[in-house]
Amino acid sequence: DIQMTQSPSTLSASVGDRVTITCRASQRIDSWLAWYQQKPGKAPKPLMYKASNLKSGVPSRFSGSGSGTEFTLTISSLQPDDFATYYCQQYNSYPYSFGQGTKLDIK
Amino acid sequence: QVQLQESGPGLVKPSETLSLTCGVSGYSISSGYYWGWIRQPPGKGLEWIGSMYHSGGSYYKPSLKSRVTISLDMSKNQFSLRLSSVTATDTAVYYCARQDDIAGAPTYFDYWGQGTLVIVS
Numbered sequence: 001d002i003q004m005t006q007s008p009s010t011l012s013a014s015v016g017d018r019v020t021i022t023c024r025a026s027q028r029i030d031s032w033l034a035w036y037q038q039k040p041g042k043a044p045k046p047l048m049y050k051a052s053n054l055k056s057g058v059p060s061r062f063s064g065s066g067s068g069t070e071f072t073l074t075i076s077s078l079q080p081d082d083f084a085t086y087y088c089q090q091y092n093s094y095p096y097s098f099g100q101g102t103k104l105d106i107k
Numbered sequence: 108q109v110q111l112q113e114s115g116p117g118l119v120k121p122s123e124t125l126s127l128t129c130g131v132s133g134y135s136i137s138s139g140y141y142w143g144w145i146r147q148p149p150g151k152g153l154e155w156i157g158s159m160y161h162s163g164g165s166y167y168k169p170s171l172k173s174r175v176t177i178s179l180d181m182s183k184n185q186f187s188l189r190l191s192s193v194t195a196t197d198t199a200v201y202y203c204a205r206q207d208d209i210a211g212a213p214t215y216f217d218y219w220g221q222g223t224l225v226i227v228s
Contacts, residue, residue, distance in 0.1 A: 034215035049207075
């Protein structure tokens with residue numbers, strides 16, 4: 001099974017900051033990676049797919065990169081609506097797995 | 108707009124079977140995609156449970172495979188989850204979701220239900 005590890009687990013930042021979240025896969029997954037944003041009490045919302053493709057309707061301040069085993073999600077200028085928990089998910093192979101999450105909170 | 112909505116009991120007794128249904132609107136489940144279930148224990152991360160293709164064929168998480176069944180009801184445009192022999196560790200928010208595919212291979216979850224909390228007690 002492929003294990004997904006995110007870092008950091010918690011990230012404190014301020015509005016306007018540029019932040020980066022990392023997701024590492026235990027095996028190569030090419031670019032078969034998605035990112036989700038989840039707010040308390042809500043379902044996850046897909047942000048990116050195939051590592052760097054922005055889902056329709058997602059603000060362009062979000063970007064993704066990486067391939068193989070290391071991936072990043074970057075928010076170029078944090079907005080108040082961005083404080084949430086972020087998850088990566090690999091879909092290179094069954095069983096499909098998520099990272100443990102990165103909580104982004106206000107400094 | 109594709110919308111999904113989970114329904115089912117919020118409380119299940121240990122050793123019994125958890126049964127949830129996901130009603131889909133805005134898209135016919137017989138037309139395409141995988142239809143899956145993901146759960147999230149309180150305060151924890153996301154765990155994929157399983158997915159079923161619109162034309163048949165299913166994938167289940169290996170550690171749950173012996174207890175899980177996902178089925179599609181095309182006539183009602185809904186799909187279901189059954190998880191047998193539940194214990195307290197199955198307490199979680201259960202989400203249904205549409206899973207995109209590329210040439211029949213599952214990819215990411217592009218539409219989600221709002222989730223429903225199931226407590227095993």
